Amino acid sequence: MTEAATSSGHSRSRPYGLDDRYHLQHVHLFASNIDETIAFYKKWFDARVTWDGDYGGARNVFMKIGIGAMHLYEQSPRDLGRNAVHHLGMQVVGLHEVYERMKAAGLHLPNPVREHSGGGYFMVKAPDDVLLEVFEPGKSRDPRVREYYGLGTGE
Template identity: 65%
Template sequence: MSKDNAQRPHGAAKVHFPADRFPYGSEARFHMHHAHLFASDIDATVAFYQKWFDGKVMWDGSYGGSRNVFMRIGIGALHFYSQGPREHGRNAIHHLGMQVVGLEDLYERMKTDGVELRNPIRKADGSSYLMLEAPDGVLWELFEPGIGRDPTVLRYYGLEALADRADQ
């Protein structure tokens, strides 16, 4: 079973994707998911968000060569890198995350349209991601979780059916 992309982005052809790729039972292909922040002292940072905002650590592990902590705050999410901010003028925000269904399709359309893409899609643990600089230097991680990720992480991304398959 697949879903049509009813809300087709500008210039997108009608494309079908498997229903289990759509998070939270939604038919939308794109979801603003998280801000990823630098953390000079990741343990102190996590403790701060737990203490003051009832943050709940959903995953703590290595990804992309660095310790990462994925945290839920209400229905929102923050991710933390175990690295200090690189520039004081840019503050502690590293990037914003956008969960995507059909990342390769989006990448090809952006490439065809002349969007500056510094790197190809990267693959890790069955997932794919692409870093994209938007206007005003806003850095976005466009990502599509895959079956190779830990089932806990897949559930965190709203992909229950994929997580159930990964558990088997």
């Protein structure tokens, strides 16, 4: 791990062994039924609970989904809108298989998988009306975009 001095002079390890100082590390969502929300992300996206405890006077759950992280706060959303959040993007392998499993389970899927030269996606609502874009990048995407999605630049 790379060491860096903070403004207070303390040395800190850089996350993930990278030289980058800043990382979008997690999304934190309110959950009106935290157990239902945990079950949803476990079932559909193989989420793993890494910590479940009290933080700031309420139950907080930290989950990993692939390389990403999601935190849940056991409290109903404070308003009916999504504030500035439009959707969360869930990258998958086997888009059509995930779609068919969700459809067979009775989840409301307003549209079929939308295909384009760069892959495909569909939208579905998670608990508390959190809108998810479930997507799989295609092989014909710009190499820079494939690299961004962690797929490298090759086929």
